[in-house]
Amino acid sequence: MTRDVSVGSVHSADGTVIGYRSVGTGPGLLIVPGTLAMAADFDGLAAALADRFTVHTIERRGRGTSGPQGDRYGVEVEAADIEAVRAATGARFAFGHSFGAFLTLEAALRGSAFERMALYEPGVSIDGSVPMDWAPESRRLLDAGKPAEAFLTFVRGMNPETSGKAPRWLLRLILRLAIRKPERLQKHALLAGSIREHAEAASRDNDFPKYARLDAPVLLMAGKGVENTGAGRAAVRLEDVLVDSELVRYPRLDHFGPEKDPATIGAAIASFCLDRSV
Template sequence: MCTDPRDRSTRGRQNGHARHHSGHHHGLGAFRRRHHHRLPHHRLRSRAPAGARGVRARGRLRRSGGGVGGPLQVHTVERRGRGTSGPQGDAYSAAAECADIEAVRAATGARFVFGHSFGGFLTLEAASAGSAFERIAVYEPGVSVDGSIPFDWAGRCRRELDAGKPAEAFLTFVRGVNPGTSGKAPRWLLRLILPLALKKPERLQKHALLPAAIREHAEIAARDSTFREYGRLDRPVLLMAGKEARSTGAGRAAAAVHEVLPGSRLLLPRLDHFGPETDPAAVAPALADFFLGSSAG
């Protein structure tokens, strides 16, 4: 989420509630692990519900070519079940996440929002529910179009977690969410590949997040093929999809939403699904130009 640092009232709230913090975040806010400005992190104690307390200022976002209209302060949100935020809870829902987003927007004065993957799904849901962001950007939002994001893997994944087999549950997840790509690889092969592709701390973190991922995908499945409702959005929307835009459900979602939003813009950077995390500098200029465009105020 972005605010103009020249806005003194917003800056005052930041300074009044800032604490140094080094936790991780997920889904909302493009610049997760790295940012080219590398400014110190700090935490904002917002008035968000107990599920989502962690908000951090992450740096400043400038236009490509150093154009006028910037910079913007970037805040990142630690969603429910991540970082210093509380657990998802038994009453978890996408609506609860959207309420968190709106609470953070109100606490920070953010005017713009960027969401990636499931965070992109929540960004569109929050905007559709009336959250007052002026401009919206999403990268490969986790929106299911005619079953494009499967959920039939979840039962087996739960059983494997209950049996104390998180590594097997993660295999089920990896194969299940992308049946057209990783789903084609046999389990024995993925057992060999994953330890090489992901270091042990990262694998353990992903194992720990599997229960949350199941709940999140259940929310996506419950909203399958409702993306046409986003056509009611009356503000500028930037949709981004990477090089797998035609081969994955999240990649195809950006084009599907673009079709129901004639005034939206669609960009196709040559990145994979994790591009905003692994190469934020490749995404940041497009975001800055969109958020700081002449019609953005």
């Protein structure tokens, strides 16, 4: 059954307008997308959850109907954005993907009262797993009006053990074939803001033991890159730190599992949030 998506907005603590998309019926669940993503990219996951939850997908600042990142951009303002939407919607549960999962943890540390959190490959920097050595060249290429090459630099730099090993010419071809043009253009447009986002995660390298202060149950999820990607390994390390957590692996899915297979990930989120066996 197709459900209508409604669009709402709130003002965050600094006055910035933060939009969100809502669909479904039931207890509130907040989706926090990762970097280079917009709220609509998670419509499939929201639809998979809509028969059991009222799903609210935040449009993170710097994109869509939300205001700009702003001069004082940082984790603190993103956490405040999450709290503003949580308070406005009454969402009891949260799902975060990648950088959005990192922000979900940070919001919880600052008092966002989520009863349960599901996190897919959190973008938490552990032992340098969020590198930034690619960023200067990516910025230079953006300034030179070459967003496709800037994005290519980002993809190689963030995944040195996988895509980083491919020659630029080959990876350029793979990206053109694997990512539709509208999606590529979206990523190009969000890349400048993404550099700021990654810098926030990288600046907190190895401070992840602080998450031991969280007592809410957490479902950690990881795809096939659990051994050779920073985000995959972060999920494993976080299981040892979070006091009430479990890790589920999806060997057939990659880092974008929630967008590519929303039915599987949605079922796991629903079972966990409703306190059933994953």
